[in-house]
Amino acid sequence: MKRSLVIFAATAALVAAAAGSTLAARALSGPVGKPAQLVFYGHVESLVPKGRRFELRFDPALWLTGTAGEHICRCGPGLPNDYAILDETHRLLTFLVRPDAAVTIITRRSYETPITVAELAQIVAGKNPKHRRLFERKAGFWIRVGEKYPGPVISLGQQYQP
Numbered sequence: 001m002k003r004s005l006v007i008f009a010a011t012a013a014l015v016a017a018a019a020g021s022t023l024a025a026r027a028l029s030g031p032v033g034k035p036a037q038l039v040f041y042g043h044v045e046s047l048v049p050k051g052r053r054f055e056l057r058f059d060p061a062l063w064l065t066g067t068a069g070e071h072i073c074r075c076g077p078g079l080p081n082d083y084a085i086l087d088e089t090h091r092l093l094t095f096l097v098r099p100d101a102a103v104t105i106i107t108r109r110s111y112e113t114p115i116t117v118a119e120l121a122q123i124v125a126g127k128n129p130k131h132r133r134l135f136e137r138k139a140g141f142w143i144r145v146g147e148k149y150p151g152p153v154i155s156l157g158q159q160y161q162p
Helices: 002-029 066-073 117-124
Strands: 037-050 053-064 084-086 093-107 111-115 141-146 153-158
Touching (some): 053 066
Antiparallel strands (some): 053 084, 141 153
């Protein structure tokens, strides 16, 4: 009886391992088709009106955690602040931004503050039309880019960085 139980358990383990490796292979092979939205982290270099939209010049970077972050900062185990940013090229990408895109910045009073794209354009240009107590002007942003041509930015969210 014990021998048949051991054989059953071994068979079940092999089937589970085979199924798991198939799922892992599917996960590593990528999605079928492109994702509905792309998300990038980086720094907003400029944001200017262009017709009925805005044009964003964006310096993408990699926000890394875990082992990847430890390797780029060469700090060994225990990544400071649990992240590292890799920004090697400073090559600017151009995106169109919808005028109704959701924008969130970090302010000292309420931390997450929703504003308009037009106000963010003024802040990026060095102005502060509503006299907001900005936490940090140069903190990076997460941007979400829609799938439909011309791939407009549909949201910008400033990232807190300790």
